[in-house]
Amino acid sequence: MFKNVGIIGYGAVVPRMRIKLEEIARVWGKDGAKVSAGLNVREKAVAAFDEDSCTLAVEAARIAVRNHDAARIGALFAGSESKPYAVKPTASIVADAIGASPDLTAADLEFACKAGTVGMQACMAMVASGMVDYGLAIGSDTAQGRPADALEFSSGSGAAAFLIGKNPIVELIDTFSFTTDTPDFWRRQHAEFPQHAGRFTGEPAYFKHVLSAAKGLFEKTGTTAKDYDFAVFHQPNGKFPLRAGEMLGFEKEKIKQGLITPFIGNTYSAASMIGLASVLDVVKPxxxxxxxxxxxxxxxxxxxxxAKKGIEAARQPEAVFDLIGRDKVYVDYAVYAKHRRKLKTL
Amino acid sequence: MRHALPLIWRKSLERYRLIGCSCENCGTDYFPPRKVCPKCRRKGKIAPKQMPTEGKVYSYSLVHAAPSGFEFEAPYHVAIVELANGVRLLTQIVDSDAAKVKIGAPVKMVFRKIFEDDCEGVIAYGYKFKAV
Amino acid sequence: MTKFGEHWEASFREMVVEAGAKAIADAGIEGRELQAVYGGSMASGRLISQEHIGALIADQMGLAPIPSTRCEAACASGGVAFREGYLSIASGAYDVVAVGGVEKMTDVSAEDVAIALGGAGDQEWELFNGATFPAIYALMARRHMKEYGTTEEQMAACAVKNHANAMHNPYAQYHKAITIEDVMKSGYISEPLKLLDCSPITDGAAAVILCATEKAKKLYPEKAVEVLASSQASDTLALASRQSMTAMNATAVAAQQAFAQAKLAPKDIQLAEVHDCFTIAEIMAIEDLGFFKKGAGGKAAADGETALNAKISVNTSGGLKACGHPVGATGVKQVVEACWQLRGEAKGRQVDDAEHALTQNVGGSGATCVMHIFKRADRK
Known part of the structure; x- marks a missing residue:
């Protein structure tokens, strides 16, 4: 059904600024080393004053489409939960900025941290059906966390984009989804920051859904963890994905390449997608x-x-591990608060 | 509102992608795009053209006294960037250490927010540059 | 003219009337002898929410129903108004006209003034991107430093000299001597330009009466100042689109035309009022006008060659820097200073044997340059 459909280009971006978890902990009188170890997150990426999930999406999209004719993109989905406009698509801005407009369909998708992968599924289905030549799926967030809230220690910024088409460099074998009404995290209309249900977000939420979807796909494809060389999980912190992987039978080594949250924080819609991008930086045919x-x-x-033969030639110019390691600038909480507009008058 | 919405929207493609123009009669590139080639005037033939997105710093200044709408970003660099085709434009330089913002420094285009009319108003996006 | 400064009590129209009445009295004519008015104002709409300045001036001066026209060319509005008045007489349409320049800048916040002045540049492609006027001149300064080795101290010398000149000008905004160190210590506005490299926000008005040459010579044999040349040139609004950032082509072109009309060379000029909205602008002006070689302006300023009664006396009024810069009035104030100097009435700052004076008034970052050369009346 999905023969010859998959990823034909990809790109990830991470903003330049970082704040160490210890610095956030200092402001709120917490033990930074303990918080950092508890979450397995050292620092998080901070988007600048003039960046938002739209600018990050455009930058990631430009990398993903750099070797392709953007005009052939027939569908563009921008996944985010930190949209610059509550109403008005980011997708149309991205389409204009990368030269994909005007002959395409486009929309913003929202499903907390998985809006980006929904976009990938939609694009793959549209390409497979012949409805479009190329589809572009983006996950992009400048993740929000209320000051002093547990989320503030992990919410990062970043984006990844995947160009979907035929004759892929990374072919889709199959996909399986698992969805229930489980309100573990939300943000009401007009609310500035999301609310969450504390530890409820663990067992009945993250683990139940991740494990159910994973097992569903194992079953559908007749595979087990042993059949895969790399595993990438959504990573709200640095610990959950390791535990989920272990429960599914993946060795730590298979998860390491796609585990990015310890270095840039949870980038929400972009988190698993940046992890996948990092795997594409090294995966062999x-x-x-x-x-x-x-x-x-x-x-x-x-x-x-x-992964297919073309992967080596199609790797992004700057690998994710280069992005997270090079040219970063550490800021203190005051500068972070300015850039992320946590001061009331901004 | 400092800028009327149509003023921001009208040139958004040029600002998003760095689309200028070229006179097909004399071969001169222009950014921002012009309706008339100053060299050829009525003999000129103007067509849209993608400008190169890399260039070099031609001149620069660190702005300390910023106009309203930019005050929270001060101090910030503005520069005249000379693109690879020789066309020059005025832009901000972001994500770059001051030591890297020098005449002749190589830079490339990035996509950034230019300003917001206010927290409920329209957002103007466009090009800025960063040191390579 | 009015004193330049922050006039909290005086409105736009009150300043117009004061300057206009002084000019009419100086000419010794009756208001009803005036046949037309040309008024320069750059940004009255932004600054006092008032357009239709031409009619307002005639109205408030009690001159209605004579034609009264506003001229706008950013900071060159005053100079362009003067040129329009000059051309109207040169064409034979009128014998006697009044020219005024006025700006009321302190009724709005400094941020709003900055936005209004920004209108002199390319809004759509330069100011839009976060450039300011100081930034645009700073970009020129940086190139000048790179290409010719000009230094921040040399630029500072222009401000120091202009403040020294303003000490003797009762109409100047500042009567305060400053040192190179003061300038160097002042805070950066847009590097490398510092606060004391920049002209201030000023209220003020200036006016002159123009009349056909032969008539003027007959009526005012001692006082009349002759306009030997009037020229104006334009350039791109966007700084980035210019061929050169260290020379203003509009100034160079206007200078060439003006010297040709006057049949004079730069060496024949004893004093020049040039457009020093920023110190770097004065350095570029004295080069583009041919007083100094390109690139030698900074050194000339630092060596004192532009001081009062030195090689050429530049900005004896104190310039825009120290006399103040009510944008629409500046071009007319330059003419007033030239007249006072050529009549020998510039007490304390008088240029010895002043025979020819030049005024150079720039709009924006050089998109307009308007220039005039004046000659003193033949002395008996």
Missing amino acids: GQKIFVVSYGSGAGSDALAFE
Whole structure:
């Protein structure tokens, strides 16, 4: 059904500024080392004053389409939960900015942290059906966390974009999704910051959905963890994905390449997608990749891929591990608060 | 509102993608795009053209006294950037250490927010540049 | 003219009337002898929410129903108004006209003034992107430093000299001597330009009466100042689109035309009122006008060659920097200063044996330059 459909280009971006978790902890009188170790997150990426989920989406999209004719993109989905406009699509801005407009369909998608992978599924279906030549799926967030809230220690900024088409460099083997009404995290209309249900977001939410989607895909494809070389999970912190992987039978080594949250924080819609991008930076032809996203509310999309011959030539110019390691600037809480507009008058 | 919405929207493609124009009669590139080639005037033939997105700093200044709408970003760099085709434009330089913002420094285009009319108003996006 | 400064009590129209009445009295004519008015104002709409300045001036001066026209060319509005008045007489249409320039800048916040002045540049492609007027001149300064080795101290020398000149000008906004160190220590506005490299926000008005040459010579044999040349040139609004950022082509072109009309060379000029909205602008002006070689302006300023009664006396009024810069009035104030100097009435700052004076008034960052050369009346 999905023969010859998959990823033909990809790109990830991470803003330049970082704040160490210890610095956030200092402001709120917490033990930074303990918080950091508890979450397995050292620092998080901070979008600048003039960045938002739209500018990050455009930057990621430009990398993903750089070797392709953007005018052939027939569908563009921008997934985010930190949209600059509550009403008015980011997708149309991205389409204009990368030269995909005007002959395409486009929309913003929202499903907490999994809006990006939903976009990938939609694009793959549209390409497979012949409805469009190319589809572009983006996950992008400048993740919000209320000051002093547990989320503030992990909410990062970043984006990843995947160009979907035929003759892929990474072919989709199959996909399976699992969705229920589980309100573990939400943001009401007009509310500035999201609310969450504390530890409820663990077992009945994250783990139940991630594991169910993963097992569903194992069953559908007749595979087990042993059949995959890499596994990427949604990563609200640095610990959940390791535990989920362990429960599914993945060795730590298979998860490491796609585990990015410890270095940039949880980038929400972009989190599992940046993890996948990082795997594409190193994967060899013939190797298989297992991806499971998670979006609060709640649902998971599991996707299985196989890397093809073209992958080496199509790698992004700057690997994710280069992005997270190079040219970063550490800021203190005051500068972070300015850029993220946590001061009331901004 | 400092800028009327149509003023922001009208040139958004040019600002998003750095689309200028070229006179097909004399081969001169222009950014921002012009309706008339100053060299050829009525003999000129103007057509839209994608400008190169890389260039070099031609001149620069660190702005300390910023106009309203930009005050929270001060100090910030503005520069005249000379694109690879020789066309020059005025832009902000972001994500770059001051030591890297020098005449002749290589830069490339990035997509950024230019300003917001206010927190409920329209957002103007466009090009800025960063040191390579 | 009015004193330049912050006039909290005086409105736009009160300043117009004061300057106009002084000019009419100086000419010794009756208001009803005036046949037309040309008024320069750059941004009255933004600054006092008032357009239709031409009619307002005639109205408030009690001159209605004579024709009264506003001229706008950003900071060159005053100079362009003067040129329009000059052309109207040169064409034979009128014998006697009044020219005024006025700006009321302190009724709105400094931020609003900055936005209004920004209108002199390319809003759509330069100011839109976060440039300010100081930034645009700073970009020119940086190139000038790069290409010719001009230094921040040399630029500062222009401000120091202009403040020294203003000490003797009762109409100047500042009567305060400053040092190079004061300028260097002042805070950066847009690097490398500092607060004391920049002209201030000023209220003020200036006016002159123009009359056909032969008539003027007959009526005012001692006082009349002759207009030997009037020229104006334009350039791109956007700084980035200019061929050169270290020379203003509009100034160079206007200078060439003006010197040709007057049949004079730069060496024949004893004093020049040039447009020093920023110190770098004065350095570029004295080069583009041919007083100094391109690139030598900074050194000339630092060496004192532009001081009062030095090689050429530049900005004896104190310039825009120290006399103040009510944008629409500046071009007319330059003419007033030239007249006072050529009549020998510039007490304390008088240029010895002043025979020819030049005024150079720039709009924006050089998109307009309007220039005049004046000659003193033949002395008996």
